[in-house]
Amino acid sequence: MAIATTAGELEPTRILAPDGTVPDGYDPPLSTKELLDAYRLMLFSRRVDERAFSLQRQGRLGTFSPVSGQEASVVGSALALDPARDWVVPQYRELPAMLRQGYRLELFFLYLMGNPAGNRMPDGVNLLPIQISLATQLPHAVGLAWGLRHQGRDGVVCVYFGDGGSSEGDFHEACNLAGVRRAPVVFFLQNNRWAISTPVSKQTATGSFAARAAGYGFPGELVDGNDLFAVYEATVRAVERARAGKGPTLIEARTYRMGPHNTADDPTRYVPPEELEAYRAFDPVARLRTYLHAAGVLDDAIEQQLRGEIEEEIRAALAAAEPQAGGRGEQLFDNVYADPPARLTQQRRALVDDDA
């Protein structure tokens, strides 16, 4: 386990090597069914990325941020949570973690089609809405975690954010409060080496995000974010620690954004092509696939079957969402005030009259 206590580049913990092999005698702490479920979710996410991209180009979906390259990081961490009592607080690139908590693809499509109903989490699903305002979800997550403790519940909150988001002041406020209060929270930082076009080298002078945890009085762990097993095991440790009342952990999952920032971005203008090419060898989906084939858990027939099921699920979600596409401008005013000020009521009326 690499505990980062000092600044500087540290080697991330790794179990599943890029060539799909594991250390001699290593037995993953996941059953065959859990392994296949994890792989299916990663494959599902990759396929949603492809479909959502082409649907956006056809004008059927709005702006979308793909997960490609980060599937092991998102799925490995989510698997360490118990959806019945633990919470996920996402940024905007964590669809598979949201699905595992009980969110539905149909709702995600609705959200991307401009219907705010898609970002309303179903009752009983332990999940906060997608957050675009960077790092604002971090203090929310700490408040949620601290609140769970006050209510005598044993839930843990896993909050996701990026290398870019970690430069916001909210990061400091959230970590400090969580450390002082020993809030049961896992700060899951996905270092995908880019914040739109800002490289990670411009985000920190130290080379390590995990090292920052020392300043808040809790452990920081650096893991290979493209290694499902290393991510899973690190998150299990962090969740156990939080549940035992020992407080937060900061996990830096070192991964790579293989696609554009979102559908409005053209990374060929700033990502060196040789960098993208080099990271292809670290593709987390291919890495797990190679391992599962060698372990006798996956074969071409199962892969074909999974792909067929995934295709059908995506088709059904889209068919369910499309008739409800779009929102009304006045929905901007919903859920802001219990008793809206007169000025806003007037603005709302003016908008409705304009639309009429």
Ligand SMILES: Cc1ncc(C[n+]2csc(CCOP(=O)(O)OP(=O)(O)O)c2C)c(N)n1
């Ligand atoms: C407070 C705030 N400032 C700026 C932006 C614009 N913005 C959207 S995404 C992004 C980069 C975020 O990078 P990172 O946190 O590394 O997450 P990633 O997109 O790489 O997953 C920026 C600057 C924003 N959404 N919110």
Ligand SMILES: [Mg+2]
């Ligand atoms: Mg980033």
